[in-house]
Amino acid sequence: MTEFPEGIESGFAAARQIADAVLLEGYVLYPYRASAAKNRLRWQFGVLVPPEYTAQGGEHSHQRTECVMEARQDDRLAVELRFLRVQRRTVERATATGGFEPVERLELADRVLVEWDEAVEERIEILVPVEELMGEGVQQGFRLPGVGETELLREDGTAVGRLVRRREQVDGVVRLKAEELPGPYRAQRLTAVVENASTWIPRRRTPREEALPRALVSAHLLLGLEHGRFLSVTDPPEWARPAVERCRNEQTWPVLAGPDDGCKVILSSPIILEDHPKVAPESLGTLYDATEIDEILALRTAALTDEEKREARGTDARAGAVIDLAESMPPEVLERLHGAIRGLREISAGTPDGEQPWWDPGNDPAVDPERDEVLVDGHAVAAGSRVLLRPGRRRTDAQDLFLAGRTGVVEAVLHDVDGSVHLAVTVEDDPGADLWRAQGRFRYFQPDEVTPLEES
Known part of the structure; x- marks a missing residue:
């Protein structure tokens, strides 16, 4: 050697x-x-x-x-x-x-x-x-x-x-x-x-x-x-x-x-x-x-x-x-394998001029996921709207591709800190939909991945 x-x-x-x-x-x-x-x-x-x-x-x-x-x-x-x-x-x-x-x-x-x-x-x-x-x-x-x-x-x-x-x-x-x-x-x-x-x-x-x-x-x-x-x-x-x-x-x-x-x-x-x-x-x-x-x-x-x-x-x-x-x-x-904190940093409780801090969107009065709307193909989509799912191939979750052509119900309209809009959706005819809804677990799609359905 x-x-x-x-x-x-x-x-x-x-x-x-x-x-x-x-x-x-x-x-x-x-x-x-x-x-x-x-x-x-x-x-x-x-x-x-x-x-x-x-x-x-x-x-x-x-x-x-x-x-x-x-x-x-x-x-x-x-x-x-x-x-x-x-x-x-x-x-x-x-x-x-x-x-x-x-x-x-x-x-x-x-x-x-x-x-x-x-x-x-x-x-x-x-x-x-x-x-x-x-x-x-x-x-x-x-x-x-x-x-x-x-x-x-x-x-x-x-x-x-x-x-x-x-x-x-x-x-x-x-x-x-x-x-x-x-x-x-x-x-x-x-x-x-x-x-x-x-x-x-x-x-x-x-x-x-x-x-x-x-x-x-x-x-x-x-x-x-x-x-x-x-x-x-x-x-x-x-x-x-x-x-x-x-x-x-x-x-x-x-x-x-x-x-x-x-x-x-x-x-x-x-x-x-x-x-x-x-x-x-x-x-x-x-x-x-x-x-x-x-x-x-x-x-x-x-x-x-x-x-x-x-x-x-x-x-x-x-x-x-x-x-x-x-x-x-x-x-x-x-127990040590359950998780570890590598470092902590101080976050100020307030911001200048009463501006809502970016890291606390849940307390932002300007957004309301259960009442907000987004326009899709000229139609207002909000919580309760029925949509046809058309997941794009650019998505990182390949499992969502299996939902193409299925229908779903919008549960919330969400805005992230980058200004993007996401739709929280439960899939219709899913026997576990009520359980997912109770736990707050949804499928997420962008507005261009759904088509609004007319209410019958």
Whole structure:
């Protein structure tokens, strides 16, 4: 392994907490069992497949990172490529003759084992003087050879089966290049390209499952400067904005990372993040499903049946760790996951000249949601009006598209602080409409998404 300078390594160590979340995002989803439908199609982020497979699978064989840096004289750039390598695991049962035979399922006392794709973390590390990146730049290829191994399973001292694991050969290359930018400031544009260089030739209509063991999964980069600094891609200084806007990033997005909101480390991730991302301090462990709320996942996981937990433990060691975490979480820790206040600011109780404060529209006498009207196609629409629903495709709630052509009743005309008008609507013939109305829960449409209906 490459030994990075202490300053770079400390920055990488702080950034790896976020990088680990990127690396394992979606690795195994609740309910953490191989048999669950959502765990049948995995590896959705940063998958770099062999070049010959791109035409079949629609995925990419490379990712490109470009950013602006201010490297100092005699500076060095550290690069850490991190990805998962798929390890295919099959299950065999011991036979009466002393051999083993493949099975779909093997039940042990504490777990249920099935075929599963595990993952092994891989790192490719590079340390290079910035001056060597000028001109043609540098490139470093790597090869991870195929390997197989077996794990014997015993119960009460007797062999009951074994796990057979296989990793395929994976080839890749990292290309690094820098160029000086014009202007009074000494800055450079850095380009880092990661490519899957495997020569594997797939058959026609080869399923994705056969390409994955030869892919770089969840591939991302950590970039660090020994003395210089990187500039933000989203909020650069004005003098660097034109150069930053010309940067081209493909299948990845670079953000500032590292300790204390510093600028010496870049995390280039296949998941879009903001500068200096952080893991919530309330989070106690990796749940592999960052699109869900930790509290919900912990409660649901703890509520799994004993049989479901046995299958989860047999699916993967990481899934088993989630089960153990949910079972051991004390109430006071779970309560911390319910919510947190990150900061408070004082809001004045009054405004000049008696003006209604923008943050308190509920007390504004100029608006009355139950009596206000809005003109739609020349007709006044207010609470109680019947309308035909025509949700537009620009809406963020795709579920509303299913209501196209249905009729509804306007419950309120609402004005937001930006001056936009929204109609709160209950859907006619909805058996739960009275319940939604009692709870104040409605569907919301803009005036151009409804057609007024004449009263019969």
